[in-house]
Amino acid sequence: xxxxRAVARVDLGAIQRNCSRLRAGLSGGAELCAxxxxxxxxxxxxxxxxxxxxxxxxxxxxATAPEAAELRRAGMExxxxxxxxxxxxxLDLAIEVxxxxxxxxxxxxxxxxxxxxxxxxxxxxxxxxxxxxxxGTADETEARELIARIAGDERLEFAGLxxxxxxxxxxxxxxxxxxxxxxxPLADHVRAEHPGAxxxxxxxxxxxxxxxxxxxxVRCGVAVxxxxxxxxxxxAHGLEPALALESxxxxxxxxxxxxxxxxxxxxxxxxxxxxxxxxxxxxDGWRRSLSNNSRALIAGRSYPVVGxxxxxxxxxxxxxDTGAAVGDQAVLIGAQGGERILSxxxxxxxGTINYEVxxxxxxxxxxxxx
Ligand SMILES: Cc1ncc(COP(=O)(O)O)c(C=O)c1O
Numbered sequence: 605x606x607x608x609r610a611v612a613r614v615d616l617g618a619i620q621r622n623c624s625r626l627r628a629g630l631s632g633g634a635e636l637c638a639x640x641x642x643x644x645x646x647x648x649x650x651x652x653x654x655x656x657x658x659x660x661x662x663x664x665x666x667a668t669a670p671e672a673a674e675l676r677r678a679g680m681e682x683x684x685x686x687x688x689x690x691x692x693x694x695l696d697l698a699i700e701v702x703x704x705x706x707x708x709x710x711x712x713x714x715x716x717x718x719x720x721x722x723x724x725x726x727x728x729x730x731x732x733x734x735x736x737x738x739x740g741t742a743d744e745t746e747a748r749e750l751i752a753r754i755a756g757d758e759r760l761e762f763a764g765l766x767x768x769x770x771x772x773x774x775x776x777x778x779x780x781x782x783x784x785x786x787x788x789p790l791a792d793h794v795r796a797e798h799p800g801a802x803x804x805x806x807x808x809x810x811x812x813x814x815x816x817x818x819x820x821x822v823r824c825g826v827a828v829x830x831x832x833x834x835x836x837x838x839x840a841h842g843l844e845p846a847l848a849l850e851s852x853x854x855x856x857x858x859x860x861x862x863x864x865x866x867x868x869x870x871x872x873x874x875x876x877x878x879x880x881x882x883x884x885x886x887x888d889g890w891r892r893s894l895s896n897n898s899r900a901l902i903a904g905r906s907y908p909v910v911g912x913x914x915x916x917x918x919x920x921x922x923x924x925d926t927g928a929a930v931g932d933q934a935v936l937i938g939a940q941g942g943e944r945i946l947s948x949x950x951x952x953x954x955g956t957i958n959y960e961v962x963x964x965x966x967x968x969x970x971x972x973x974x
Pocket of ligand 1: 639687768806807808809823824825826827833
């Protein structure tokens with residue numbers, strides 16, 4: 605394979621299989637909504653969405669209206685949910701591309717009704733904040749009133765009731781079951797009174813953790829891409845990481861003891877060694893906090909990233925008797941030989957979560973979908 609400066613190889617087969625597995629684990633006929641916001645968590649929204657649909661997802665979700673419009677432009681006809689807050693301009697776009705929207709105030713539902721503009725009925729999901737403390741109404745009475753208001757307005761369709769969990773990824777906590785308990789009475793009401801509406805609550809962690817949270821639909825993001833919502837090993841849930849981040853060895857140079865690599869001289873050789881330069885850096889989303897704090901796989905072996913990560917380069921200690929050479933492929937996330945670096949490992953090294961590692965990859969990293 606010809607060396608390439610920075611490429612994120614995305615295995616669409618893995619996304620498809622992850623969706624099949626998630627879907628096979630759903631209880632009570634629940635459907636799978638693949639969350640493809642933020643450019644599919646950095647994996648590419650359109651190809652990821654196609655793979656997810658091929659794997660059995662029947663809905664797609666985005667955070668924003670332009671993200672929904674991108675999917676429609678690419679010819680995707682699946683049911684589409686825009687989950688985020690909408691300005692009036694965003695609302696017009698969401699309606700124009702026939703996406704479902706989320707509301708939690710009568711101002712929002714009224715705006716949707718008056719802006720329907722011949723595309724009635726606009727499908728609206730009511731968001732009930734059962735303990736996330738973010739978007740949604742935390743007042744059950746207000747949620748019921750909103751549902752009745754939407755159902756009574758012929759320009760709108762009451763399409764769903766939703767909530768979102770704050771701690772689904774913290775096994776054993778008591779907030780998750782408390783949120784579920786809080787959601788259930790309104791969910792039961794909707795199922796009894798509005799059988800056409802879908803009830804949905806679970807993200808990836810909630811889906812993997814609690815079948816009782818599946819309701820009619822689960823909204824899985826991170827697991828679709830083979831990332832573990834619990835920040836451990838995705839294989840434990842039968843998930844395959846879809847993304848590999850690769851660069852190559854652009855230069856190899858001899859370092860004598862005391863010689864330093866990179867800005868600020870944050871690493872110095874303690875013995876004679878060889879240092880390799882990979883032309884990838886924080887300008888590509890390989891974060892500066894990974895300086896002296898990460899590794900790369902080259903020629904089937906694992907080498908420490910040494911020195912400060914700069915915008916366009918990182919340096920790697922190849923050791924005194926390296927087998928690595930200019931032109932070798934370097935894997936920063938993914939597998940090579942018998943070795944493997946998970947996004948979860950990279951995230952742990954810098955005190956973040958795998959979501960942020962893949963979302964951080966900038967447009968300068970070419971996405972190759974295989
Ligand atoms: C409302 C909502 N539902 C579902 C998801 C998907 O979550 P996850 O990627 O943890 O599956 C998100 C993502 O943050 C979200 O904001």
